[in-house]
Amino acid sequence: MDQPFAITETIAELIEADPGGPVARQFVPDTREHEVAAEERADPIGDERFSPVKGIVHRYPDRVLLKPLLACPVYCRFCFRREVVGKKDSTLSAKELDAAFAYLAAHPEIWEVILTGGDPLALSPRRLAAILARLDAIPHVEIVRIHTRVPVVDPKRINAALLAALKIEKPVYVVIHCNHADEITAAARRGFARLADAGIPLLSQSVLLKGVNDDAKILETLFRALVRNRVKPYYLHHADLARGTSHFRTSITEGQALVGALRGRVSGLCQPTYVLDIPGGHGKVPVGPSYFEDGRVIDPHGCVHVYP
Ligand SMILES: *Cc1c(COP(=O)(O)O)cnc(C)c1O
Ligand code: SF4
Numbered sequence: 049m050d051q052p053f054a055i056t057e058t059i060a061e062l063i064e065a066d067p068g069g070p071v072a073r074q075f076v077p078d079t080r081e082h083e084v085a086a087e088e089r090a091d092p093i094g095d096e097r098f099s100p101v102k103g104i105v106h107r108y109p110d111r112v113l114l115k116p117l118l119a120c121p122v123y124c125r126f127c128f129r130r131e132v133v134g135k136k137d138s139t140l141s142a143k144e145l146d147a148a149f150a151y152l153a154a155h156p157e158i159w160e161v162i163l164t165g166g167d168p169l170a171l172s173p174r175r176l177a178a179i180l181a182r183l184d185a186i187p188h189v190e191i192v193r194i195h196t197r198v199p200v201v202d203p204k205r206i207n208a209a210l211l212a213a214l215k216i217e218k219p220v221y222v223v224i225h226c227n228h229a230d231e232i233t234a235a236a237r238r239g240f241a242r243l244a245d246a247g248i249p250l251l252s253q254s255v256l257l258k259g260v261n262d263d264a265k266i267l268e269t270l271f272r273a274l275v276r277n278r279v280k281p282y283y284l285h286h287a288d289l290a291r292g293t294s295h296f297r298t299s300i301t302e303g304q305a306l307v308g309a310l311r312g313r314v315s316g317l318c319q320p321t322y323v324l325d326i327p328g329g330h331g332k333v334p335v336g337p338s339y340f341e342d343g344r345v346i347d348p349h350g351c352v353h354v355y356p
Contacts, residue, residue: 051127051133054121055122070227076125080294104152112161117139121167121170160190176214180216205239224250226274228260229269232277252282271319286324
């Protein structure tokens with residue numbers, strides 16, 4: 049389960065400021081990564097099974113992942129693709145990209161294309177613009193979504209050239225990966241603001257991580273900081289069963305207690321959906337607490353009411 053190591057200036061500064069802190073824990077290699085639990089897998093969410101051509105994952109009818117490169121400016125130690133990112137030849141070749149676009153063009157049921165990786169915003173603006181222009185030209189693709197950690201880990205990349213590349217006819221949603229309020233530096237806030245001012249709807253995804261953000265107050269601070277910066281928390285992911293990451297994983301019961309502690313007390317804008325990507329490629333499902341059963345509904349204080 050070898051995983052490459054890389055760091056950006058922004059993350060190096062955050063680690064230096066708090067060497068044992070929540071940012072350091074996410075990026076500094078740890079000997080516990082050598083401990084592989086029996087339930088852990090090389091491909092925890094079954095990307096491989098649903099990959100009809102290189103660079104495409106087609107698990108749900110109306111949307112696909114397109115992974116133009118499998119490299120990132122920093123490598124998160126808990127990454128669910130930790131065994132495939134940062135290897136050599138990590139970018140799709142021109143021929144492979146053509147094959148991926150041929151697949152998209154041949155499948156009219158594809159309504160949304162999600163650029164992920166790796167980190168798509170680690171591509172040069174020129175290459176990104178070329179990919180987005182090709183997506184713009186496929187009539188049945190109506191929505192483009194980009195999942196990225198760049199606005200947090202390398203905010204200087206959110207510059208005029210990148211914003212120009214993101215400007216296409218179709219709506220482009222950007223989902224920012226952010227796990228702790230410490231990651232939202234002044235430079236990151238400026239990057240979020242540039243994206244929002246350019247009219248790009250911003251969402252976030254976070255991973256629930258032991259020792260990083262498995263605390264109701266820490267999550268509340270994170271989600272409030274995101275909303276305050278025009279980013280709507282979208283998903284809180286239960287940590288995937290990637291090999292060598294058990295020191296990061298909470299139980300789902302612990303996760304439910306954490307999201308339950310925010311419900312009712314914290315603005316609905318600050319409530320992401322707590323989701324599990326079912327191991328083996330069976331899809332993402334919400335795994336938050338259930339508030340209704342057999343005609344009885346539970347309020348955020350735990351009191352039970354009969355629903356007529
Ligand atoms: C997570 C994921 C998506 C996106 O799912 P949403 O619930 O729409 O955010 C799409 N395809 C694959 C293969 C995924 O893993
Ligand atoms: S940015 Fe995303 S793909 Fe890259 S290492 Fe982190 S979790 Fe993995």
